[in-house]
Ligand SMILES: Cc1ncc(C[n+]2csc(CCOP(=O)(O)OP(=O)(O)O)c2C)c(N)n1
C-alpha cells in the first residue's frame with residue numbers, strides 16, 4: 197500500500213493485517229491477450245507481482261497455467277483472487293498458500309567467473325546444492341539449479357563473493373500435493 | 379440455421395437475432411461494409427450521433443431505461459478512442475453495452491496503418507471483456523458471446539474489434555444457440571444456509587436498515603417488486619445509492635431518501651447507528667461510506683451481490699451472499715412468508731421514533747426566494763409538473779445532478795439515468811437521446827448544468843434529426859457549481875477557472891439547431907415556462923437562470939463520518955468558517 201492510501205481516512209480496516217506471500221495458480225484459456233489482462237489487473241489495481249510464470253499445459257484444450265507469487269494482506273490476496281475470477285477467459289483461480297499443501301519449484305541459471313581457489317570453492321558449493329554445471333570455460337561456469345526460491349537465493353548469495361556475474365530465473369511453478377488436481 | 383454471408387452481414391444478422399432494433403453510431407472507413415449491410419435492411423435502425431462519446435452514452439441511456447443491451451458502432455482509430463469515456467462510464471455503472479469497432483485489415487495490424495489503434499489494448503481496462511476477431515470462422519460465436527457476457531452476471535461493456543477484411547470475408551453464420559460460455563457462468567442463486575442466517579439476523583435486529591443500489595435495477599423490475607415486498611414484510615427502513623433510486627418508491631413510507639455524500643440526514647444517521655445493515659446490490663463506494671474507519675461502527679453487515687469481488691473490497695462484512703438480487707430476494711421473501719417470520723416490532727417502533735426525530739431535521743429544506751429561482755425550487759417545480767406523466771430523467775454531473783437526486787422523486791426503476799461511478803459531464807443529453815429512442819412517447823428530461831451541457835452539445839443536432847423531443851433543463855448558475863462549492867470549502871474561496879465564462883445564448887443556440895429555446899429567471903413565471911417546455915413537441919433547451927452561489931447540502935465533507943454532516947443552515951447562515959470543516963487529510967481526497 198502506498199503512503200497516500202495509508203494516510204487516507206477512507207482506507208479501511210481491510211488491509212491492516214500482516215502482509216504475506218501467496219502463490220496463486222490460475223488456469224486460463226490460451227488466447228491472445230490473456231496474459232496482458234492478468235498483468236494489467238495487477239498494475240491497474242496496484243497489486244504486487246513477485247514472480248510470474250506462464251506456459252501452455254494442455255494443448256488440446258488450449259489451456260495455460262499462470263503461477264503468480266504476490267504479496268499482500270490475506271484480505272488483499274482474497275480480493276486479487278476475486279478480481280482475477282472476473283476476467284472472462286480465466287477458468288479457475290486457486291490460492292495454493294491457503295488451499296493446503298503444495299510444491300513450489302524454480303529453475304535458475306547462474307553464471308560465475310573466477311580462477312584458482314574461487315573456482316574450486318564454486319564447484320564445492322554447487323555440489324552441496326546439487327547444482328549442475330551446464331557450461332564451462334577456463335574462467336567461468338554456468339550452474340543450473342532447481343529448487344525452492346529460497347534455496348536459489350541462498351546459492352546466489354554464496355556465489356556473490358566468489359565471482360557472480362549474472363542470474364536468470366524462471367519464477368515459481370507450483371502444484372498441489374496429493375492425487376487431486378487444483 | 380447456418381447461412382452463407384459476409385462478416386458485415388453476420389453483424390447485422392446477429393443484432394437481429396439478439397433482439398436489437400436500435401444502434402447508435404458514426405461511420406468511417408473501417409466500418410463501411412457494416413454500414414452497407416445496415417443500409418440494405420430495415421429491422422435494425424441506425425441513429426447517427428455527432429460524436430462517438432454520444433453514441434456510447436446514448437446506448438447507455440437506451441440500456442438503462444429498458445434493461446436491454448445497448449449497442450454502438452464506431453470506426454477504427456479516432457472512432458474507437460472517442461468512445462472510451464462512454465465505455466468506462468458503462469463499466470463503472472455496470473451498464474450492458476456491446477460496442478462494435480472497425481479495425482484496419484488483419485494484415486495491416488501493427489503497422490501503424492491509417493486510423494489504426496490498438497483498440498483491444500486500449501479498451502482492456504475499460505471493458506468487461508473485449509475481442510479482436512481474427513477470422514470469419516470465429517465471428518458468429520464472438521458476436522453472440524459478447525451479448526451474453528455484456529448482460530450476464532454484473533453487466534458491463536464489451537468491445538468487438540472487427541478488421542475490415544473480416545467484414546468482407548464470407549463464412550457460415552450461426553444463430554445464438556448454445557451460447558453458454560465455457561468459463562463465464564455467474565452464480566445467480568444465493569446459498570440457502572446463508573439466506574436463512576440472514577433472515578435470522580433480520581428477525582433479531584433492533585435497529586436494521588436496508589441499503590440498496592444499482593444492482594437491484596440491473597437485476598430487473600422483478601427485483602424492485604420483491605424489494606418492496608421485503609420492506610412491507612419486515613417494516614425496515616430503506617435507503618439507496620444514487621444508482622438505485624426508483625427501486626423502492628420515494629413515496630413509500632419506509633423511504634429515508636438517498637444516502638451518502640449528499641444524502642439525507644435521516645439516511646446517513648440511520649446507517650451510522652444501525653445494528654444490522656442489509657446491503658443489496660450496492661458496493662460500499664467512497665461516496666457512500668465517507669470515512670471508512672467510522673462507517674457504521676456498531677453494525678453487523680449482510681452483503682448481497684452478484685460480483686464476489688465487491689464483497690469485502692472496502693468494508694468487511696459479516697455475512698456475504700453471492701447471487702443475483704432478484705433470486706436472493708425471492709428466496710428471502712418466500713421463506714419469510716412461509717415461516718411467518720416476524721421482525722422485532724417493539725424495537726422497530728423505537729428505532730422508527732429515532733428515525734422520525736432525524737427526519738424532523740428536514741435536511742433537504744432550503745430558503746426560498748421571491749426574486750431568484752433557487753435550483754432546488756426549480757427541480758421541485760419540474761417534479762410537480764411532470765410527476766403524473768410518463769417521464770424519464772437523465773442528468774449531467776454537478777450540483778444540479780445532486781439536487782435532481784434529492785428533489786425529484788422516483789417511483790419506479792429504470793426512470794433515472796445518471797453517471798454515478800465515473801461522474802461524466804456530458805452524459806445527460808446523449809443518454810436522453812438513447813432513452814427517447816427507446817420510449818418515443820415518453821417525456822424525457824435532461825437535468826443539466828450550463829457547463830456540462832456544452833460537453834456534448836453537438837448531440838442537439840441528433841435530437842433534431844430524429845425528431846426526438848428531449849428537454850434540456852439547464853440549471854444555469856454560471857459556475858461549475860460543484861467545483862465552486864469545493865473551492866469554497868477547501869481552497870479559501872479562490873474560484874480558479876470555475877466561472878462559466880463566455881456562455882452561448884442558449885435560447886439562440888436551441889434555435890440555431892432547429893429546436894426551441896426558453897429562458898426563465900422569475901420564480902413567478904417558472905411554472906408557465908416549464909409547461910411551455912413540456913407542451914413543445916420538439917427538442918427544447920430551457921435556460922433556467924438560478925441562484926449563482928447556492929451550495930448543495932447536506933454534505934458529508936471529505937474524510938468525515940456519516941454523523942458529521944454539514945447541513946444547509948450550518949453552511950449558509952451560522953457564519954461558521956467552512957474552510958475549517960475539512961481537515962488536511964480530507965483535502966487530499968476527491
Ligand atoms: C468530463 C468531466 N470533467 C470534469 C469534471 C469535474 N467536474 C465535476 S462537476 C463539475 C462542474 C459542473 O458544472 P455544471 O455543469 O455547470 O453543473 P453545476 O455543478 O453548476 O450544477 C466539474 C468540472 C467531470 N465530472 N467530468
Ligand SMILES: [Mg+2]
Nearest residue numbers: 827828857859
Ligand atoms: Mg453550473
